[in-house]
Amino acid sequence: MSTAHASVAGVVLAAGAGTRFGMPKALVESADGTLWLVNAVRSLLGGGCAPVVVVLGARADEAEALLRRSFPDADSVRVARATGWESGMAASLRSGLAAAEALVPEVDAVAIVTVDVPSLGSAEVRRLSGPEPDAMGRQTLRQATFSGRPGHPVVIGRDHWKALSDSVTGDVGARPYLVQHGARLIGCSDLGDGADVDSPDDTHER
Template sequence: MTACGIVLAAGAGSRYGQPKVFARAADGVLWLEQVVVALREGGCSEVLVVIGAEAERAVSIVSTLGAVSAVVATDWELGLSASVRAGLAGAANTDADSAVIAPVDVPGMPASVVARVLRAGAGGEGLARAIYDERPGHPVAIGRDHWELVAASVHGDSGANRYLATHAAVAVECADLWDGSDIDTR
């Protein structure tokens, strides 16, 4: 079984003040790099980064990360759903049977969380999401059998939450590994 990591990094980051694909930690490391490393070390053999806002500049950032591919969500302004659709379409061009999806604004996400969620949701029929003290969070693992259905179910600025809930995704408690926090503002 193989997994493809998908980093959602297409938005303009209006609450943050810039696209989060360019955001850096206090030590200067790109958030994007931190999430890519967590996905790779957590079991993803391939990583795709979905970009949109300031795409030309974002491609140059993605190209510095080595074996990572950029996928452009040309309709990124429609919201998170556009990024999810673009990422899953990109994953469909790989040999992966699972996709692990995480937004770029979770730079603290450890590889151990990715590995745990991937174990629970591996395979073409798999469906799992991290939870933190029973609160839904990231990442999510979606088996290939669900990709088209998830892509068809997302709209506007909503991701796969409804699909995961109505299709009994395995809830994977990860609060012992991380707090699940994302960063919305500076």
């Protein structure tokens, strides 16, 4: 299946404990008081992804309560609890893909972002999840780049979900799979810097 009108859901990976940051990044606010988690969900929804699955782990009850204040509609924003999130990114990614697999009606692809990119906006999501530069479909593989550096969003067609889930381990995410399978790289430097924030010092530099 390949169509310019494919259905794309969103996935936010937000399960980690944020050890280097000092707290789970799902609970971190930007200087303007916006939760990083809320910004990630808004960016996906604004970019045309529906529904959005938020993968939580560390302090999940707190994060979900905060999330529901901004998004009370359980149909548009859904929560998945990552089993084994302590082991790293792979567990969160598998949980997000499994939740997407269970969506009814079926979606053709997912746009995946991590919670620790507070500069993310809907424009990047629209560029990655739209029909250009090639038709969106179940075989799609795309990754945003920023000044040549790979980042988020990434868009993964449904035909790749099982193989990707089977391939990831530990704290390694989708990047090796994307490289191996020739994901299309889409420049987004004109839209933002795409920087992920690993520690509070990174926020001071921004």
